[in-house]
Amino acid sequence: MLTFPLFNAFGFKGSCHIHNFSPNNWEKVGANYSYVSILKSNNNLWILERYEEIKRKDSIQIKIDSDSNNNYQNGVSHSALKIAMLSKEKPKSSYDLFPTRIEKTTQWPEWRSTIGLSKNGISTYYQGEISPFPPHGNLLSIHPFIQSYPNKNYFIFVNFEKSPVPRSSKLKIISSLTKKTIYDCQVYNNCCNVVDLNLLAIKQKDLPMFCCQTMTGIPFGLTSSNNCGQLSFEHTHPPGSIILGANRFKFQKRLKNKWLTL
Amino acid sequence: MFTSKFKNKVLQILPTIFLHFLNRIKSPLIPVALDSICVSDLFIIPNTKQYSTYFELLNLTTVLNPAKKPKPYKVLFKAFDQNGILKYQKKLINNANPRTSISVNKLLKNIDIETGTFACFHLLPKSADNDFEGVLCERGYVGISKRNSNTKSYVHGNYDCISLDANYHTKCLMQNSYYKKYYYNIQFAFSADNVNILLIVNPTNSRVKLTLYSSSHLGYNEDFEITTLGLLEVKLNTNRYKKYVIKSNCKMLRPILLLDNGQMIDILHS
Numbered sequence: 001m002l003t004f005p006l007f008n009a010f011g012f013k014g015s016c017h018i019h020n021f022s023p024n025n026w027e028k029v030g031a032n033y034s035y036v037s038i039l040k041s042n043n044n045l046w047i048l049e050r051y052e053e054i055k056r057k058d059s060i061q062i063k064i065d066s067d068s069n070n071n072y073q074n075g076v077s078h079s080a081l082k083i084a085m086l087s088k089e090k091p092k093s094s095y096d097l098f099p100t101r102i103e104k105t106t107q108w109p110e111w112r113s114t115i116g117l118s119k120n121g122i123s124t125y126y127q128g129e130i131s132p133f134p135p136h137g138n139l140l141s142i143h144p145f146i147q148s149y150p151n152k153n154y155f156i157f158v159n160f161e162k163s164p165v166p167r168s169s170k171l172k173i174i175s176s177l178t179k180k181t182i183y184d185c186q187v188y189n190n191c192c193n194v195v196d197l198n199l200l201a202i203k204q205k206d207l208p209m210f211c212c213q214t215m216t217g218i219p220f221g222l223t224s225s226n227n228c229g230q231l232s233f234e235h236t237h238p239p240g241s242i243i244l245g246a247n248r249f250k251f252q253k254r255l256k257n258k259w260l261t262l
Numbered sequence: 263m264f265t266s267k268f269k270n271k272v273l274q275i276l277p278t279i280f281l282h283f284l285n286r287i288k289s290p291l292i293p294v295a296l297d298s299i300c301v302s303d304l305f306i307i308p309n310t311k312q313y314s315t316y317f318e319l320l321n322l323t324t325v326l327n328p329a330k331k332p333k334p335y336k337v338l339f340k341a342f343d344q345n346g347i348l349k350y351q352k353k354l355i356n357n358a359n360p361r362t363s364i365s366v367n368k369l370l371k372n373i374d375i376e377t378g379t380f381a382c383f384h385l386l387p388k389s390a391d392n393d394f395e396g397v398l399c400e401r402g403y404v405g406i407s408k409r410n411s412n413t414k415s416y417v418h419g420n421y422d423c424i425s426l427d428a429n430y431h432t433k434c435l436m437q438n439s440y441y442k443k444y445y446y447n448i449q450f451a452f453s454a455d456n457v458n459i460l461l462i463v464n465p466t467n468s469r470v471k472l473t474l475y476s477s478s479h480l481g482y483n484e485d486f487e488i489t490t491l492g493l494l495e496v497k498l499n500t501n502r503y504k505k506y507v508i509k510s511n512c513k514m515l516r517p518i519l520l521l522d523n524g525q526m527i528d529i530l531h532s
Contacts, residue, residue, distance in 0.1 A: 017450075017451055019449040019450075019451075021447055021449070021477075022447065023446065023447050023448075023449050024444065024445065024446055024447065025444065025445035026444055026513065057477070059451045059505075061451075108513075108514065109514070109516060111449070112449050113449070114449070114450055114451070122526060123528070124415070124528050125521075125528060125530050126530050126531075127449065127450065127530060127531055127532060142320070142325060144318040144320060144361050144402075144403050145318075145403070145416055147412075147413060147414060148412070151412065151413050174328075176324045176325075176328070176332075176360035176361075177359075177360060179328055179329075204361070204363065205359035205360065205361055205362065206360060206361065207320060207321075207324065207325075207360035207361040209328075221416065223413065223414075223416075224413075225411070225412070225413040229525055229526055230407075230408075230411055230413040230415070230525075230526040230527070231413075231415070231526070231528065232405075232413065232414060232415040232416050232528075233528075234403070234416040234417060234418055234530075235418070236418070237401055237418060237419075239325070241399060241401050242322065242325065242326075242394070242398060242399055243394050243395060243396040243397065243398060243399055244294050244301050244396055244397050244398075244399040244422050245293070245294040245296050245298075245395075245396035245397045246394075246395030246396025246397075247395065250395075251394060251395060251396075254393075255325075255326070258327070258328050258329070259328055262328055262329075
């Protein structure tokens with residue numbers, strides 16, 4: 001079973017193009033997937049919204065039509081995360097906890113789908129997947145994607161946990177120039193949280209750090225040109241990737257401690 | 263080093279089991295020497311006549327030690343043409359700003375590079391302030407825009423590819439298999455509405471030979487070669503074929519996809 005994120009973000013419509021073929025021939029994974037299902041956390045359960053069959057070597061594009069769950073307050077929007085699941089077994093109608101992956105899948109590279117955001121007929125994509133994050137992970141994202149005015153910049157933080165029980169945490173944005181917190185807000189689990197960075201007047205030479213003490217997820221930068229004719233959508237690397245030839249996790253933990261305790 | 267005729271002869275003679283053994287011992291990744299100064303990804307420079315390339319240079323003294331004032335230091339910038347030949351190298355000052363957006367087109371305006379690759383090495387020694395183990399690694403972010411646009415589309419680096427030693431000599435940290443053919447299926451359904459370009463860098467220490475297939479067996483296939491540190495740019499015929507496969511002796515030959523609809527571009531790792 002493989003899982004991919006599907007979300008709307010701040011007026012941008014989400015899509016996910018799922019591929020039923022392995023990315024490589026050097027990891028034998030027995031890719032006999034038959035179903036694509038869409039699940040969403042609701043009332044402390046993971047609820048099946050719909051599912052369809054997928055043929056071997058085929059691709060299916062799934063779009064989110066409505067944006068009814070989008071909730072905007074003080075420069076932050078929260079929209080429910082949907083999980084697109086590629087599985088061998090027919091999905092159940094609900095799960096107490098998100099089902100655990102049991103079979104082997106590819107690792108180098110990961111089996112990915114094409115995740116897109118669109119507005120006014122213009123689309124931007126990245127290749128990605130998502131696995132449930134541990135409930136007490138933390139986040140440090142070094143964000144070099146701010147583009148100059150009149151471009152519009154957003155920070156997207158997508159969390160996915162096995163538990164459908166809602167919880168929240170605080171996201172802080174720290175300026176690397178001043179080392180001061182320039183903004184903080186609530187973020188939610190199993191959610192696509194979008195921060196409107198246009199309200200914060202972040203300078204081009206600044207490097208905002210996005211920190212969260214009790215929740216982790218995938219951090220993205222989204223930029224649209226003023227007329228929305230050009231989009232950019234990319235995730236940041238984990239901070240541990242700054243080094244090689246030593247224990248990246250240990251280094252990352254130390255680096256996170258320095259920024260999270262500022 | 264060997265001619266392909268000689269190589270083929272050897273392959274015919276050696277028993278398969280020995281080839282398996284050779285392939286096993288020749289890992290696709292070479293461990294980085296811990297006395298290296300820095301490791302860099304090999305970043306793309308798409309066609310400079312149509313696109314502008316920017317590199318987001320971060321001041322790592324800011325990142326590594328938020329309690330201290332950031333300091334300027336030098337970085338070594340190297341640019342290669344599409345054949346992997348070094349065309350430009352210069353030490354640049356990385357100023358004390360946490361982030362500087364470098365226009366690669368401006369930096370290379372007097373250099374004859376239409377498409378190519380570049381690497382950026384931080385010349386930052388270890389110290390009590392710059393507290394890190396191992397070797398610093400630049401896997402950063404490249405922004406590509408159309409020449410007349412002020413909005414970049416970003417793509418992140420992907421390989422821990424080239425290390426720089428104390429004498430400023432570079433070494434590739436990835437290598438090809440002697441004989442094994444790897445199939446990489448691009449998990450992307452191309453649209454005929456865009457001009458779709460594959461940008462493939464050769465991050466290894468030897469020439470990469472590859473065949474690009476359409477995934478339908480009766481479809482298109484074409485052979486290419488990329489020299490070390492070089493770049494291959496392939497415009498896809500997505501009117502006829504939507505899915506593509508790369509067969510090569512390099513395990514991680516993952517192309518960057520540049521989608522251009524005439525008005526806007528999108529760039530992403532496959």
